[in-house]
Amino acid sequence: MHLYVLIYAIMSKAYLMSGTEYEWMKKIVRRYIFVLLGVAASGLFYTAVSLSQSSIExxxxxxxHPVLRQQAVPILADDEETVQLLQEMAEYLEDSVLPKGGISLPQVAVAKRGFVAxxxxxxxxxxxPSLVFTGEEVPSLEGCLSIPRTFxxxxxxxxxxxxxxxxxxxxxTLHLEDLEAFIVQHENDxxxxxxxxxxxxxxxxxRVRDINMPLE
Ligand SMILES: [Zn+2]
Structure with missing residues (x-):
């Protein structure tokens, strides 16, 4: 019995609300819902980006580190875990604020023959990868993510x-020149x-490379 009274009270209150009040309330709710959804979505986006950045970083x-001196072993066809890691490394390179040219598996302590360029x-x-050198020898100015402050x-x-x-x-098969050729040679090393x-x-x-030289 009390429940019916309560429902009746809420319903009559809603009916009592004038048309403009109701529209105004809808407008406010709509506006704040979009603001809240926007905040939540951007929060999720930046968390995802910073997670993929920080985990590889x-x-x-x-x-x-001794892994940087190991002879890496070939990747096997069913090695899904390594492909997944390489995909995370690719995201890390693409989302990077500072330019980065490449990153190899030994640099994340996995001694397998793979890299992202x-x-x-x-x-x-x-x-x-297998490389065939097709150009003349030229000097290349390089830095390395695994050797801080050295160029x-x-x-x-x-x-x-x-x-x-x-x-x-x-x-x-790809034919590469200049910077892109230097990057794959650096990673293959x-x-x-x-x-x-x-x-x-x-x-x-x-011969000097661009001032925004990417790290490899
Ligand atoms: Zn390097």
């Missing part, structure tokens, strides 16, 4: 042909335990 190992502004996953010139082939498995396990500090040129040549 925190995984990066620096010298003298920025090609045409896109992070491309390359597994089990220097190393000799690189000005062009390469690279074969690799993509994330769908399709064998692909990581798979063989070779770092830029092993091959820094004694004298800085005149």
């Amino acid at each position: 925190e995984m990066i190992v620096v010298v003298p 920025m090609i045409d502004d896109e992070a491309v996953i390359m597994m089990n 220097g010139y190393v000799n690189r082939s000005a062009a390469v042909t690279i074969e690799y498995h993509d994330e769908d396990w399709i064998r692909k 990581h798979l063989n335990g070779i770092l830029i500090i092993d091959k820094l040129l004694a004298e800085a040549p005149e």
